Amino acid sequence: MAASAIDFAPTSPTAADSTPGYGSIHNAPAAFQVIRRNGSFSAFDPSKISVAITKAFVAVEGSGATASRRIHEAVDTLTQQIVETLSRRADPARAIHIEDIQDQVELALMRSGDHKIARAYVLYREERAQERRKVELNAHPVAQSSLKVRMQDDRLEPLDEAALEQVIALACEGLDGVSVDAVMNEVRRNLYDGILLKELGLAQTMAARALVEQEPNYAYVSARLLLNNLRDEALAYVLPGALHLSQKHSDMKYAEYFPEFVRRGIELEMLDKELGSYDLTRLAAALKPERDRNFQFLGLQTLYDRYFLHTNGVRYELPQAFFMRVSMGLAAREIDREARAIEFYELLSSFDFMCSTPTLFNAGTLRPQLSSCFLTTIADDLDGIFKAIKDNALLSKYAGGLGNDWSGVRGLGAHIRGTNGESQGLVPFLKVANDTAIAVNQGGKRKGAVCGYLETWHVDIEEFLDLRKNTGDDRRRTHDMNTANWVPDLFLERVEADAHWTLFSPDEAPDLHDLYGNAFAERYAYYEAKAARGEMRVTKTLRAVELWRRMLTMIFETGHPWITFKDPCNLRSPQQHAGVVHSSNLCTEITLNTSNKEIAVCNLGSVNLANHVTSAGIDQARLKKTVHTAMRMLDNVIDINFYTVPEARYSNLRHRPVGLGVMGYQDALYALRIPFSTPEAVRFADESMELVSFHAISASVDLAAERGRYATFEGSLWSQGILPLDSIELLQKNRKHELQVSRTSTLDWGALRERVKTIGMRNSNTLAIAPTATISNICGVTQSIEPTYQNLFVKSNMSGDFTVVNASLVRDLKKLDIWDEVMISDLKYFDGSLGPIDRVPDELKRLYATSFEVEPTWLIQAAAQRQKWIDQAQSLNLYIAQASGRKLDMLYREAWHAGLKTTYYLRSRSATHVEKSTMTRTDGKLNAVSVAVSPKMCAIDDPTCEACQ
Structure with a gap:
């Protein structure tokens, strides 16, 4: 690919409206x-x-x-x-x-x-x-005192400003940098005579929200004011006629509310009757209402809009009841259910760990579909194809994200024996799969989402690359479905050698689909020789580098197909003896076996690294406790889960895979004062993931001792004493180049290895790092393993637009006495970057470098060190500020050389522009910048990213 195919000049703001026209x-x-x-x-x-x-x-x-x-x-x-x-x-x-x-x-x-x-x-x-x-x-100190408020029964009562100010004062309590007067002034600007009581509550929340760009702690104030509205709503429904228990969150008594909440949920046929048999008095006493004050506005608003139970538009579930409801659902089959529910609740409500979105949606309900990801293989016949599409619909209905392996379906021009005709290839069926994902939208909670995978040798690969283009025949486009390349090592070896590459239809080369490593290379050479002799019906030969260039061009232009690597996923899979990994999932972190008989299922959750790190380093005791409890919760999901298709149940109960990941990685680096683009950050990625991996495997061994090994343990890499760190050598034996990843370790892996061999594992897979697009918002931390996107921007999701300010940065700038209106203006102008702002010290510029200021090689180096500890994969986004064909080529080759299993979105700055928005607050001042996103880059909170988390 010529560099000019991707080279671009970043569009900068022009002098808009500069054409002369008015004269003087x-x-x-x-x-x-x-x-x-x-x-x-x-x-x-x-x-x-x-x-x-x-x-x-x-x-x-x-x-x-x-x-x-x-x-x-x-x-x-x-x-x-x-x-x-x-x-x-x-x-x-x-x-x-x-x-x-x-x-x-x-x-x-x-x-x-x-x-x-x-x-x-x-x-x-x-x-x-x-x-x-x-x-x-x-x-006008009391100018508003004459205003009236319209109550729910349509009565007009005088506005009590003193009471209003007291409510706001309680919301501001204990927070630095916030002002009751500032919020009150904003509230006054939105009042009018006859304002509805509900609107009065909304005016308070929005007033605090408007001040977030000045002081990040207003996000907590706004959340607390929103909580007041939620409490009014929930208590009026669950305890009709009851007075407010308290205006102060810490004094909120759940003893009366919680048992009635469970009873009402069962009555409405939203909660499982089994929850009513718990000791609800004991559980209510364990709830900690003061933790409601730990929410930021984005997190609580997201829960309010999409997670809390509701009926006829009325939310009747309060935050701590929500966490306990999820915990009760996960503890339903424990011996001491109440003790385990309280243990799980402590983990969730403290934000030390968070379950994935399907678990939060459905735990404790009548249809507890708690799993995040489903991987399927499509059979090469009409029955198999349309069964797979039906399965997609059923799995998506209850919030599952889908990964479909299409590599076994014959390509365009292939022979069809039944009709003696020619196949129309994959594209028409992919179009149906695309439309099915949109039609089944998970009950309106979020869009259905699916990713189709195709191996690079498939004869339809060139049409597959074009599926997300905005030009061409729209009947051969899938604008809503994600796509990903499933790339064998042999293809990239041919690219580096500038050799030829041959495309086949799987009906003529059926075993390529199930082969990998050296075995794939040998069989592929056999089919090439056969094609050269003219003995194959549908083939095409082209330069490997030309196809590679086209793959890179498409991922730059459309964001798809993503680049994922077939051989590392299989050669390092603990379950090689039980099948083949044919694809990853919707977010490229799951690598499990699939077949016509098995739909792979994975159950996800993420450890909040930010809560386990101080300036002194990682709190190892706390991390161990969190990981052990989290693994128990994830293992429980497998038995409690509501399976919509039998193949998913069969697979999940046999292999019992889970995917424990991390989030808040960037926040942890801030706490340690480590810039992202440094060897120290790579070492931290290595150290933190080693600890998580060690304790996750150890927890699975403990569960095996208590509950038994998973059914297909014998013959696995685990049974041979080959842990994720050891499996690197299996990949190396099938590579011609030296893998660019260290093999160092710091913990006692020898003793753990013996425990794994002798006791066994409860779970075939333990670790996977998901995007955490939504659950990180709930916890108020940075997503997954991502660098900070911008230090000041507007985040858009299904709950609306939210001003996001880097609170850690604000604290540091305040210490230097340079956090002011001018700094806010500078951050808006420079797209949330500190780089061009002269008065900011270089040390802070390095620490708070944003995603496009971090050279992508650091992302890959950190990911490579993590990958050696992970038995599955990572949702690894790559950011590139000045894209060119040469840079993309080097970037993805580096990912391959480093032994990564998958990559996710390529985010290019050329695809974004920051509009210096004229949207104003109520005082007329400019609000934060808004981010417009083109198809070349997914949105920071794209619903497809949320499908796992």
Whole structure:
């Protein structure tokens, strides 16, 4: 692939609306009115814009002769741009607010590159706003007291500002940097006479939310105010007629509410009757209402919108009841159910560990489908194909994410004996699978999601690469389904040797699907020789490097198909004796065997590394306790799970795989003061994953001693004493190059190896790192093993838009006394990056480097060190700021040379742009930047990423 196929120049903000058209700004027509802050109207006067910009320039550059000439030219140009923009937007029948005009001035200064001037202007606006607020408070201290609130029974009652302020004060309690007055001022701006009681609660939540960009702790204030609304809603339904138990969260008594909540859930046929047989008084006493205060707004709003039980639009499940309900569901078959439920509850409610989304959705309900991922192999006949599509629908219905292996289905032009015709290939069936995923949307909670996998030797591979393109015949496109390449080592060896590559239809080369490593290479050579003799019906030969270049071009242009590696997934699989890994899952972290008889199932959850790290290092005792309890919870899922298809039940009960992962990795690095792009960070990835792996395997051995080995243990790598670290050598024996990964270890693996051989394992697989797109939001930590996306941005998901600020960074900037309006403006302008901001020390720039500032080689090096401890794989996103064909080629070859099993999305900066949004808060100031995403890069909270977590 020529570099020019991918080379691009990043699009920077241009001087929008710069075409001359008004001549002298002083002669510009006043085509609309301006609303002043006091509500009066005045004619639009462009000269006032000119004066304001001039003052900002003079404040920075002075008023000398040279400066004056430049200022005059710049001011004239900028004012023309602003006037033209406002004129295009203005409706002659309406007026423009003065704050909207000032927003346009601020944007024009930013876009012009006059950043210091923009900074001076932002400071000036803030100073003036503060002066106005002081005057307003002094002049009208009780101006709102005459307002009325409309109660639920339609009565009007006077607004009690003192009580309102007390509620807000309780929400701010114990948080640094927040102000009751600031929230109250925001609330007042949204009040009106006759405001509904529910709207009054919403106004409080939104008021605190609007201040998050100034101080991250307002995310906690907003969550606590939202919790007040939720409590009103839930208690009114579960305990009708009861008074508030307390306005203070820490005084919230669950003793009366929780048993009635369970009874009501059973009555509504939402909760399993078995939950009613627990000692509910004991469980209610174990609930810790003070932990409600640990939520941030994004996490609690997500739970409110999509996780809490509800009926007729009324949420009647409170946060601690939610965690206990999930824990009860997972402890249902334990001997001492109450003790185990409390143990599980402690882990979840502390955010030390979080189960995957399907488990949180469905635990304790009548249909406890708790598993995250399902992997299927598609048979090469119509019955098999449409059965697989039906299975997709049934599995997706209850929140499962799907990975389909299509490599065994014959390709375009292949012979069909039954009709003596020719096959139309994979694409028509993939189109049906795509539409099925959209039709079955998991009860409206999130979109159905599936990923189709295809091996690189399949004759339909070229059409497969085009499935996500926005051009061409739409009947041969799957715009909603994810796709992934299942790449054998031999193909990349041919790429490096610039050799030829031959494509086959699997009906003529059926055993290639089940072979890997050296055995695959030998059989592939046999079929190539056969094709060369003209003995095969459907084949095609091309340069391997040309196909590779096309694969890289497509993943850059469309984000698909992802690059995953067949041989490492199989050669390092503990279950080689029991089958073949034919694909990964929706998020590329699961590597389990599939066949026509077995649908692989994996049950996921993630350890919150941020909760297990201090400035002194990893809290190993706490991590051990967390991992052992988490493994028990995941193992319980297998027996409790509601299976929608028999092949999934058969497979899961035989092999009992689980996938314990991690999240909050970047937060842990912050706590340790380790920049992402350093050898120290790679060592931490190695050290932390070794600990998680050691304790997960040890926990599985303990469970085997208590409950018995999994059925297919004998013959596995485990039974031979070959642990994940040891399996690297199996891959090395099938590679011609030296794997770029160390084999060092620090723990007593010899003793654990003997325990595994003699006692056995409860689970065929133990570890997999999922994306954690949603559960990390619930816990308020960074996703999975990802670097920080941006230090300030707006995150969009199914619950709305949320301002996200790097709280750790804010704390450090406050210590230096440089967290202010100008810093906020700088972060907006520079897309959440500290790099171009002069007054930030280089040490902080390195520590808080964002995803596109981290060289992707560091992501791969850290992932390689983790992979040596993991029996499955990792959802590894790769970020590249300045993409080119050469860089992508080097990046993915490095991933292969490092022995990685899979990669996930390629995120390219060219595919994103940050809009300096004119969306304003109620005080007229610019809100945080918003992120627009093109098809080249998945959204940071793409629903497809959530399917695992």
